[in-house]
Amino acid sequence: MDKNLKFGIIGLGLIGGSIFKALCALKCNVYGVSKSKRTIDAAKKYCKNVSYSMDYIKDCDIIFICTPMNKILNILEELESILQPTAIVTDTASLKGFVCNKKRPYNFIPSHPMAGTENKGFSASYETLFQGAKWALTPFRGTNTKDIKTLKGIIEVLGAKPIITTPEKHDEAVALISHMPMLLAQALYKTTKDNALALSLASSGFRDMTRLALSNEEMANDMINMNSQNIQKSFCKLCASVGDLIKNDYPDQIKNIKKQRKKMYVDGINKLK
Numbered sequence: 571m572d573k574n575l576k577f578g579i580i581g582l583g584l585i586g587g588s589i590f591k592a593l594c595a596l597k598c599n600v601y602g603v604s605k606s607k608r609t610i611d612a613a614k615k616y617c618k619n620v621s622y623s624m625d626y627i628k629d630c631d632i633i634f635i636c637t638p639m640n641k642i643l644n645i646l647e648e649l650e651s652i653l654q655p656t657a658i659v660t661d662t663a664s665l666k667g668f669v670c671n672k673k674r675p676y677n678f679i680p681s682h683p684m685a686g687t688e689n690k691g692f693s694a695s696y697e698t699l700f701q702g703a704k705w706a707l708t709p710f711r712g713t714n715t716k717d718i719k720t721l722k723g724i725i726e727v728l729g730a731k732p733i734i735t736t737p738e739k740h741d742e743a744v745a746l747i748s749h750m751p752m753l754l755a756q757a758l759y760k761t762t763k764d765n766a767l768a769l770s771l772a773s774s775g776f777r778d779m780t781r782l783a784l785s786n787e788e789m790a791n792d793m794i795n796m797n798s799q800n801i802q803k804s805f806c807k808l809c810a811s812v813g814d815l816i817k818n819d820y821p822d823q824i825k826n827i828k829k830q831r832k833k834m835y836v837d838g839i840n841k842l843k
């Protein structure tokens with residue numbers, strides 16, 4: 571990675587703060603923009619170039635937009651009159667279809683780091699968040715391959731593995747692996763919450779299955795509102811799987827599921843290509 575690159579990060583929460591901390595630790599030239607005084611003051615302890623003003627990042631070469639999803643289209647629009655045409659911009663939104671609504675006068679390459687926790691804000695961020703994670707990219711057709719290569723290189727320096735796909739395939743996949751599981755965790759808790767004995771007896775299985783019920787509420791609302799069709803399709807598939815499991819050779823099917831699931835993660839990291 572070219573050490574002379576100037577990085578701009580908009581939104582210093584869990585994701586933006588983690589990118590910011592990782593790049594500060596690598597002694598890169600980093601500029602941060604955030605909304606609250608508390609976040610800005612905390613970020614200044616890592617690197618002094620932090621401000622409320624978007625103008626602060628106008629000369630940056632690489633920009634990460636890490637705000638909640640419902641703010642991103644306005645920011646992409648605002649950046650049109652601020653950035654150099656050579657700037658490479660990526661967002662980190664959990665959905666990719668909505669940001670691909672139009673081409674931009676800068677080099678916009680939508681992306682989504684497949685890492686996170688149930689916590690939010692700068693205080694929850696940490697520099698190793700992306701180590702061993704996948705990072706999806708959904709470039710527009712015709713995007714300069716040199717710019718894609720530059721962004722992929724930075725993602726690799728952050729410890730993640732870039733995966734190129736389309737916005738449609740991405741949004742369908744994340745409904746299965748992220749949005750449906752979150753809604754299931756919330757529904758599981760809601761179904762159980764009035765049974766005092768069940769809650770009192772609940773142990774690690776219930777704790778693990780409901781961890782996603784602790785998700786960032788603004789992000790959860792955005793996911794459910796903005797990916798509802800794919801989430802509905804995922805739930806239809808889930809219902810079909812439950813029926814199939816119960817009706818057709820349950821012992822054999824769960825044996826295979828257990829075998830495949832065991833191979834998928836090694837030391838907590840998804841090893842599938």
Ligand code: NAP
Pocket residue numbers: 580581582583584585586603604605606607609610636637638639641662663664665682683684685686687688689690691692786789
């Ligand atoms: P977060 O912890 O709530 O951080 C969002 C940050 O955005 C806040 O800290 C806030 O800054 C800042 N912000 C809000 N409006 C802003 C504005 N107008 N200008 C500048 N900064 C603004 O959320 P997150 O989990 O990092 O999520 C950020 C993005 O990453 C979302 O688009 C989400 O879909 C995506 N994502 C999240 C996860 C996950 O697991 N959490 C994983 C992958 C991708 P202040 O603190 O200064 O108010």
